[in-house]
Amino acid sequence: MTSAPFPDRETIAAKFTAFGEQDKAYITLLLENVAQDDNLIDGLHRYLDNAAGASFLNSLKLENLGKWIGDVAPARLQIRLMEAAKSSQHPAYGAFRTGLTRSGGLERAYPPAQI
Numbered sequence: 579m580t581s582a583p584f585p586d587r588e589t590i591a592a593k594f595t596a597f598g599e600q601d602k603a604y605i606t607l608l609l610e611n612v613a614q615d616d617n618l619i620d621g622l623h624r625y626l627d628n629a630a631g632a633s634f635l636n637s638l639k640l641e642n643l644g645k646w647i648g649d650v651a652p653a654r655l656q657i658r659l660m661e662a663a664k665s666s667q668h669p670a671y672g673a674f675r676t677g678l679t680r681s682g683g684l685e686r687a688y689p690p691a692q693i
Contacts (some may be wrong), residue, residue, distance in 0.1 A: 584614055590621020591628060597643060601654025609651055615658070622647075622662050631668040637673035653687035660684055 590608070608614045617685040629640060644663065651659055663675035679682075 580640060582658075584617050585621070587617060587620040587624045589622035590618060591624035594622065594643060595626035595628070597639070602646070603648070606650055609655065612654070615655060618655075619658050621657070626662065626666070626671055626674060630668040632664065632670075635670055635673075639679075640670055641677035641678065643687070644674040646677075646679045648678045648683035649682025651683060656684045656687040 585608070590605075593604050603673050605618075608618050626640075631633065647659060648656070658679055660675075664669055665671065
């Protein structure tokens with residue numbers, strides 16, 4: 579039995595770009611595998627870079643992606659997702675960050691301390 583190769587960042591960026599139901603299922607499977615975390619984050623960076631360089635900024639799509647991935651991503655990825663969202667001041671990253679914040683994933687993963 580041969581193992582399937584890890585998807586590269588271009589493949590993952592293409593899944594984020596299309597973002598249909600099959601693409602969501604594919605990304606959800608990637609989120610379950612710890613070994614693919616780096617590739618997933620690299621693909622997200624590639625997608626956000628492509629969105630930042632596009633002639634048309636679809637901020638609603640970026641917000642929706644941020645909200646969706648914040649809702650479905652495991653706790654181990656929440657900080658890395660927020661770091662990716664804050665890695666640029668471009669409006670594409672801002673829209674993604676807005677959706678990610680609205681999802682509340684970081685707060686669920688790391689609730690405030692009860693002092």
